[in-house]
Amino acid sequence: MRNGSRAFFGVMAVSFVCVTACRGQFPTKGTAIGAENLDLEAMPAMLDGFSVNLFVKEPHIINPAALCFDKHGRLYVGAGPQYRGPKADSPKDYVKILIDADGDGVAETVKTFAEGFNCIESLAWRGDELWIANSPDLTVVRDTDEDGVADEYQMIYTGLNNLRHGLHGLNWGPDGWLYMTIGNTWVEDNAPLPFRQLQRNKSTDKTVYPLTKVYTKDTYKKSFHSLKKRETEGGMLRCRPGGHDLEIFARGMRNPWDACFDSSFNWLATDNDPGPQHDRIFMPVQYGHYTYRHPWVFDWNGKSPAVAPITKLFEHVSGSGTGVEFYTAEHFPAAYRNRYLIADWTNAEISFYKPKWDGAHQVPDGEMVKIADGGRNKVGDLKYEAGKGRSLFRPTDVKVGPAGDVYIGGWGSEYGTAYVPASKWTPEENAKYQGRVFRVRHKNPLISRKVWYPAKRKKPLGEWSVSELVADLGEYIEVWRVDAQDELVRR
Numbered sequence: 061m062r063n064g065s066r067a068f069f070g071v072m073a074v075s076f077v078c079v080t081a082c083r084g085q086f087p088t089k090g091t092a093i094g095a096e097n098l099d100l101e102a103m104p105a106m107l108d109g110f111s112v113n114l115f116v117k118e119p120h121i122i123n124p125a126a127l128c129f130d131k132h133g134r135l136y137v138g139a140g141p142q143y144r145g146p147k148a149d150s151p152k153d154y155v156k157i158l159i160d161a162d163g164d165g166v167a168e169t170v171k172t173f174a175e176g177f178n179c180i181e182s183l184a185w186r187g188d189e190l191w192i193a194n195s196p197d198l199t200v201v202r203d204t205d206e207d208g209v210a211d212e213y214q215m216i217y218t219g220l221n222n223l224r225h226g227l228h229g230l231n232w233g234p235d236g237w238l239y240m241t242i243g244n245t246w247v248e249d250n251a252p253l254p255f256r257q258l259q260r261n262k263s264t265d266k267t268v269y270p271l272t273k274v275y276t277k278d279t280y281k282k283s284f285h286s287l288k289k290r291e292t293e294g295g296m297l298r299c300r301p302g303g304h305d306l307e308i309f310a311r312g313m314r315n316p317w318d319a320c321f322d323s324s325f326n327w328l329a330t331d332n333d334p335g336p337q338h339d340r341i342f343m344p345v346q347y348g349h350y351t352y353r354h355p356w357v358f359d360w361n362g363k364s365p366a367v368a369p370i371t372k373l374f375e376h377v378s379g380s381g382t383g384v385e386f387y388t389a390e391h392f393p394a395a396y397r398n399r400y401l402i403a404d405w406t407n408a409e410i411s412f413y414k415p416k417w418d419g420a421h422q423v424p425d426g427e428m429v430k431i432a433d434g435g436r437n438k439v440g441d442l443k444y445e446a447g448k449g450r451s452l453f454r455p456t457d458v459k460v461g462p463a464g465d466v467y468i469g470g471w472g473s474e475y476g477t478a479y480v481p482a483s484k485w486t487p488e489e490n491a492k493y494q495g496r497v498f499r500v501r502h503k504n505p506l507i508s509r510k511v512w513y514p515a516k517r518k519k520p521l522g523e524w525s526v527s528e529l530v531a532d533l534g535e536y537i538e539v540w541r542v543d544a545q546d547e548l549v550r551r
Contacts, residue, residue, distance in 0.1 A: 102114065102117070102452035102453060102472075102494075102496060103453070103498075104408065104409070104410075104432040104433050104434040104453040104498075105432070105433045105434075105435070106431065106432055106433075106500070107429065107430060107431045107432070109393070109502055109503055109504060110431055110432075110500055110501070110502055110503065111500070111501055111502075111503050112432060112498050112499065112500050113165050113166065113498070113499055114166070114496060114497070114498060114499075115135075115158065115160070115165065115166060115167050115467060115497040115498060115499045116137075116158050116166075116167045116170060116496070116497045117494070117495065117496045117497075118472075118490075118491075118493065118494050118495045118496070119487070119490060119491065120156070120170040120495075121137055121139040121140075121156060121170070121495040121497070122139060122140065122141060122477070122490060122493040122494065122495035123139055123140060123141065123142075123143055123471050123474075123476065123477065123493060123494075123495050124137045124138065124139035124456060124457070124469035124470065124471070124495050124496070124497060125138055125139065125143070125179070125180060125181050125182075125456045125457060125469065126138035126139075126180055126181060126182045126183040126193075126456075126457050126469070127183070127383075127457045127458070127459040127467055127469045127497070128183040128184060128185055128190075128459060128538070128539075129185070129459065129461065129462065129537050129538075129539065130185050130190075130539060131185065131187075131517070131539050131540065131543060132513075132517070133461070133462040133512065133513060133537070134157050134158070134159060135157070135158045135160075135167075135459075135461065135467060135497070136155055136156070136157055136158070136173060136183055136185075136190070137155070137156055137158060137469060137497060138153065138154075138155050138177075138180030138181070138182070138183050138192065138194075139153065139154065139155075139156065139180065139469075139495055140152060140153030140154050140177070140179070140180065141153070141477045141480075141485070141490070141493065142177075142178055142179035142180075142223065142477075143179045143223060143476040143477065144223070144224070144475065144476030144477070145287060145476070145479060146178075146179070146223070146479065147284075147286075147479060147481075148284045149481045149482050149483070150479060150480070150481070150482060151480070151482045151485040152175060152176045152177055152178075152282070152482070153175075153177040153178065153179055153180045153194065154172055154173075154174065154175040154176075154177065154180075155172075155173045155174040155175070155177075155180065155183065155190065155192065155201075155210075156170050156171060156172050156173060157169075157170070157171045157172075157173050157208060158170055158497060159171065163463075165465070165499045165501070166499075167497075171208055171209075172209070173190075173201075173203070173208065173209060173210055174190070174192070174201045174209075174210040174213070174277070175277075176213075176277070176280055176281075176282060177192060177194040177197075177199065177282055178194040178195060178196065178197060178223060178282050178283070178284070179194060179195070179223035179226065180192055180193065180194050181193050181194070181195070181223070181226050181227060181228045181317075182227065182228045182229055182230040182240070182318070183230065184230035184231060184232055184238070184538065185538070185539035185542075186232050186238075186301070186539065186542050186543070186546075187539075187542075187543055187546065188202055188203065188204075189201070189202055190202075190210070191216075191230055191238065193226065193227035193228060193229075193230055193240065194227075194282065195220045195221055195222060195223050195226030195227045195242075196218055196219055196220040196221065196222060196226075196247075196248060196251075196283050196284070196285055197215050197216075197217065197218045197220065197282055197283050198215070198216045198217040198218075198220070198227060198240075198303070199213060199214065199215050199216065199280075199282075200213075200214045200216055201213050201214075202214075209277075210277065211276060211277060212274050212275070212276070213274070213275040213276065213277065213279075213280035214271070214272070214273070214274045214275070215271050215273070215275075215280075215283070216269070216270045216271060216302075216303040217251070217252050217255075217269055217270065217271070217303060217306075218248075218250065218251075218271070218283045219247060219248035219249070219250040219251035219252070219255075219265075219267070219283070219285075220242065220247055220248070220251055220255060221242065221243065221244075221245035221246055221247045221248075221259075221288075222245055222285060222286070222287050222288065224243070224245045224287060224289070225242075225243020225244050225245040225291075225294060225314075225315040226242065226243060226245070227240055227241075227242050228240070228241045228242070228243070228316065228317050228318055229241035229296070229316060229317065229318045229319040229329065231319060231320060231321065231538070232538060232539075232541075232542040233298075233321065233325065234325055234533075234541065234545060235325075236300065236301070236545070236546075236549070237298040237299065237300060238298060238299050238300075238301070239296060239297075239298045239309065239319065239327075240296070240297055240298070240299075241294070241295070241296050241297075241313070241316040241317070241318070241319050241329065242255065242258070242294055242295065242296075242297065242316075243294045243313075243314065243315035243316070243317075243332075244259070244291045244292050244293050244294040244313070244314050244315060244352070244353070245287075245288060245289070245290070245291060245292075246259060246261070246288045246290040246291075246292060247259050247261055248285055249261065249263035249265050250263070250265045250267050251263075251265075252267075252269045252306050253306075254297055254306045254307055254308050255297070255306075257308065258292075258293055258294075258295050258297070258308055258311055259292040259293055260292060260293070261292075269303060269306065270299075270302055270303030270304060271303075291314075292353060293311060293312065293313070293352060293353035294311075294313040294314055294315055294316055294331075294352070295308055295309070295310055295311035295312065295313050295316070296308075296309045296310045296311075296313070296316065296319065296327075296329070296344050297309055309344065309346055309347075310344040310345060310346065310347065310348040310349070310350070310368070311348075311349055311350070312348070312349035312350035312351050312352050312353065312354055312367065312368070313329075313331045313342075313350050313352055314331055314332055314333070314334050314352045315331065315332040316329050316330065316331045316332075316344075317330055317331075317332060317380075317381060317382050317383075318330060318381075318382060318383050318384045318403075318457070319344060319384060320384045320385055320386050320400070321386065322386045322398075322400070322415070323386065323388055323398070323534075326343065326415075326422055327343055327344040327345070328341065328342075328343055328371070328384055328386075328400055328413075328415070328422065329341070329342055329343075329344050329384065330342075330381025330382065330384060330402065331350070331352075331381070332380055332381065333360075334352065334360065337360050338373040338374045338375075338376065339373070339374040339376075339380065339381045339404075340360065340361075340362070340370045340371075340372065340373050340374065340381075341370070341371045341372040341373075341374070341381065341402065341413070342362065342368070342369075342370040342371050343371050343421060343422045345368060348367075348368035349367050349368055350362065350367060350368050350370065351364065351367045351368075354367060361373065369421060371415075371421070371422060371423055371424065372413075372423070372424050372428075374404065375428075376404070376406070376407050380404060380405035380406040380407075381402060381403070381404060381405075382403040382404070382405045382455060382456045382457060383401075383402075383403040383455060383456060383457035383458035383459075383468075383469070384400060384401070384402050384403070384458070385400065385401045385458045385459055385460055385466075386398075386399075386400050386401075386536075387399050387400070387401055387412075387460055387466070387536075388536050389460055389464030389536055390464060391463065391464025391465065391501065391502060392464065392502050393502065393504065396412060396431075396502075398414075399412045399413060399414050399415075400412070400413040400414075400415065401413075401431070401458050401466065402428070402458075403455035403456065403457065403458050403468065404455070405454055405455060405456060405470075405471075407435070408433070408434030408435060408453050408454055408455070409430050409432060409433045409434060409435065409455070410430070410431050410432040410455055410458060410466075410468060410500075411428040411429060411430050411431065412428060412429045412430075412431055413428050414426055431500065432453070432455075432468070432498075432500065434452070434453030434454070452472045452473060452494060452496070453470055453496075453498070454470045454471040454472060454473075455468050455469070455470045456469050456470055456471060457469040460536050460537070461499075461537075462512040462513070462537055463512055464501075465499050465500060465501045466499070466500040466501070467497055467498070467499055467500075468497065468498040468499075468500065469496070469497050470495075470496050470497075470498065471493075471494060471495065471496075472493065472494020472495070472496065473494065474492065474493050474494065477492075477493055516528045521543055521544075521547040522547070524544075524547065526548070526551075529544045529547055529548050530544070530548070531544075532544035533545060
């Protein structure tokens with residue numbers, strides 16, 4: 061970000077085709093969405109010049125926590141009834157494809173892509189693999205026959221902590237590593253060694269990771285372990301493709317929910333507070349320690365010279381920093397590009413965060429600016445407990461779409477779901493809970509909405525020219541960047 065809009069390797073060549081060009085290019089059979097998609101009471105107030113609409117809502121999904129786009133520009137959502145205190149026989153979470161074939165900003169079709177998971181808290185595509193953070197597991201699914209339904213399930217790691225402060229923040233970096241964040245709830249004795257080292261679990265378990273067995277949809281069985289509220293230390297880890305060479309990248313966090321990097325591969329993440337403190341925004345650096353559970357110093361505000369500094373404290377006590385995304389697309393005016401978008405679940409808002417450099421540290425350049433604010437729907441307190449009258453805009457993740465629109469996943473007024481055995485989970489039980497995906501765009505008709513699905517995307521990567529691959533290194537859809545760099549390295 062030192063040079064503003066500089067993209068990966070100095071390239072920001074972007075080619076597009078309209079969304080309607082995708083129509084008929086992939087399976088769309090699923091559940092149709094009707095006029096019930098309208099829900100004006102759920103809408104947040106928007107920054108001047110921006111508009112918002114509901115892309116999809118319950119009953120098609122509940123409690124969405126993770127969004128990502130595949131190589132065709134289709135939006136995937138990880139959602140379901142698992143959060144916040146499931147048992148072994150609770151209903152399972154799922155991944156669904158949300159298909160907007162006519163490009164009007166509303167999904168006409170919802171299709172289940174994969175199911176049978178613990179609470180899904182992050183998704184990341186790489187090639188034909190969808191990586192799913194569903195603590196205590198990290199799972200990969202594949203759609204080998206390209207019918208829009210995953211038929212291979214491979215558990216990469218297990219024994220991680222439970223979903224209370226689970227595995228989040230999956231990101232494929234330009235260095236070829238998969239980065240991930242994990243909260244501080246105790247990991248099991250059979251967890252991969254770096255997770256045990258992070259949390260000082262002295263188990264001598266010899267399980268060999270990554271796991272390699274491949275299951276079908278019917279034979280895959282998620283792991284489960286009961287909630288342990290023992291809190292230790294969270295952090296950021298990374299591994300190579302396939303789950304190999306897992307290592308700790310940074311540590312000293314409590315519950316880092318999401319992280320992303322800018323166009324020069326500089327990280328930004330959120331970390332949830334340890335009590336009466338404010339949540340914090342920080343810049344993870346390799347080998348950095350951010351003081352939580354530090355052996356001899358604790359400084360949540362990051363001012364001690366003995367530990368890595370933080371970037372900013374949230375304005376509110378006990379906000380819940382969730383999704384983080386870096387925006388470079390041409391759809392927003394220049395004043396709103398090269399900014400992070402940061403979601404705050406508790407305070408029902410999405411804000412722009414502009415960074416600047418202070419030596420080798422990214423710090424805020426001015427105050428954060430709200431782009432979406434659900435505060436006009438707030439009635440009463442904002443505690444975690446469920447209550448009537450609370451905002452129906454509760455953002456959990458934020459992603460930039462292929463045409464430069466911003467998609468926001470969010471819960472409604474309930475903080476998770478009550479325990480109900482899967483055998484007794486009914487449509488009536490499901491109807492108690494909300495789940496929404498919002499689409500945000502800029503209203504200025506002078507802003508270009510370039511087409512984004514060129515002919516090259518219909519060809520195998522092996523048939524792309526070098527220039528076509530290099531152009532994708534500057535894209536803001538992660539899987540496009542990742543696939544292009546993998547193909548260039550392969551050659």
